[in-house]
Amino acid sequence: MxxxxxxxxxxxxxxxxxxxxxxxxxxxxxxxxxxxxxxxxxxxxxxxxxxxxxxxxxxxxxxxxxxxxxxxxxxxxxxxxxxxxxxxxxxxxxxxxxxxxxxxxxxxxxxxxxxxxxxxxxxxxxxxxxxxxxxxxxxxxxxxxxxxxxxxxxxxxxxxxxxxxxxxxxxxxxxxxxxxxxxxxxxxxxxxxxxxxxxxxxxxxxQNIAAVTAKVKGKKKPKVMVLFSNMSMGGNDFGSVVAKGVYNDILARAGGSNAFENAAKGSFADLSKEKVAATDVDALVVIGYNDPNPAAYARKLLKEFPQWPAAKNNTYVTLSDSMYLGPSNDLAVRKIAGMLHPDAF
Missing domain, CATH: 3.40.50.1980 (Nitrogenase molybdenum iron protein domain)
Known part of the structure; x- marks a missing residue:
């Protein structure tokens, strides 16, 4: 991870x-x-x-x-x-x-x-x-x-x-x-x-990842917000937002991009609610860490920021261990690609 x-x-x-x-x-x-x-x-x-x-x-x-x-x-x-x-x-x-x-x-x-x-x-x-x-x-x-x-x-x-x-x-x-x-x-x-x-x-x-990337090749790359559900690791409202790391490689293979990649030099960004609200977010990836209902957290965020394209289109997916270092990254690539580019599958 x-x-x-x-x-x-x-x-x-x-x-x-x-x-x-x-x-x-x-x-x-x-x-x-x-x-x-x-x-x-x-x-x-x-x-x-x-x-x-x-x-x-x-x-x-x-x-x-x-x-x-x-x-x-x-x-x-x-x-x-x-x-x-x-x-x-x-x-x-x-x-x-x-x-x-x-x-x-x-x-x-x-x-x-x-x-x-x-x-x-x-x-x-x-x-x-x-x-x-x-x-x-x-x-x-x-x-x-x-x-x-x-x-x-x-x-x-x-x-x-x-x-x-x-x-x-x-x-x-x-x-x-x-x-x-x-x-x-x-x-x-x-x-x-x-x-x-x-x-x-x-x-x-x-093989699994190559098959996905071939289907989304050349398509527009939506801006994705990746964060942990119901957690904060910083002093601001959003302290568990992903900035860099394996997450970005997974997003890229799935035909997306990280909306907050430049928000921090390290793996995580500690963001204010105002910063989050001012950023266009086309889709959400919510990572559940021992959270029994990360989907509820995703829906709460979409309701909190109705101006996001993600909110208008109800575009989100919840994931867990496949988003981290480990043997199952291909599952995350496939699920995220399916959310971002449903017409390709």
């Missing part, structure tokens, strides 16, 4: 207060196919360079801990690759998914019965007590000593490899694209010796 870890903690605190063009996404099909997921020991050791740290794997990990990070990218990638049985503690959840059965599968995963810290994540001593052999973090924040987390060196000392997801090394995910979702799949495919499965998922996603 293209959200930094401090923002993740803010999102979690706020929560406390408050079908593809060429067939189904390949990532969805793999979730329920654990057969052959365990990589054979041949092909090891495997060494990858991750944020300037060389991580060497002597065998496929069997005690994986997935940190929170307000993401489901890592846990969804493991499930898509059929590796759910390797997870001993998962702290990621959105409560919903575009992939049938994925939210339920995530809910069934063990959490390690860990008492989480103020960032809704796993503190140092609890992490070491889980005896992991691989720890996945959305950004480098998850290994920051100052925030009470186990460092990569501390985990290495107890035999655990570590991995920071693409674009998470400097906690700036504003340059993230769909290619980073594929990189995460490829890296995990290599680590667990299931690269053939990762490549099949990637090929299916690329």
């Amino acid at each position: 293209s959200m930094n870890r401090p923002a993740a903690a803010a999102l979690a605190a706020a929560l406390c207060l408050l079908a593809g063009a060429c067939g189904s996404s390949s990532a969805g099909r793999a979730d329920d196919d654990p057969a052959g997921a365990a990589g054979s020991k041949s092909g090891y050791p495997v060494t990858i360079d991750n944020c300037g740290v060389k991580e060497t794997f002597e065998k496929a990990p069997s005690r994986v801990v997935v940190m929170n990070g307000a993401s489901v990218a890592e846990v969804s990638t493991l499930l898509a690759l059929g590796l759910g049985d390797r997870i001993v503690a998962n702290e990621q959840t959105y409560g919903m998914s575009e992939v049938p059965g994925r939210a339920a599968a995530i809910k069934k995963l063990p959490t390690g019965d860990v008492k989480l810290n103020d960032a809704y994540d796993i503190p140092r001593e609890a992490m070491l007590g889980l005896r992991p052999d691989l720890v996945l973090s959305t950004t480098s924040y998850g290994f920051d000593r100052k925030n009470g987390f186990a460092t990569r060196d501390q985990l290495k000392a107890v035999g655990a490899n570590t991995y920071v997801s693409p674009q998470g090394c400097d906690q700036d995910t504003s340059k993230m694209t769909i290619a980073d979702s594929y990189r995460l799949l490829r890296d995990m495919g290599e680590v667990f010796h299931v690269s053939d499965r990762a490549e099949k998922l990637i090929a299916a996603s690329e």
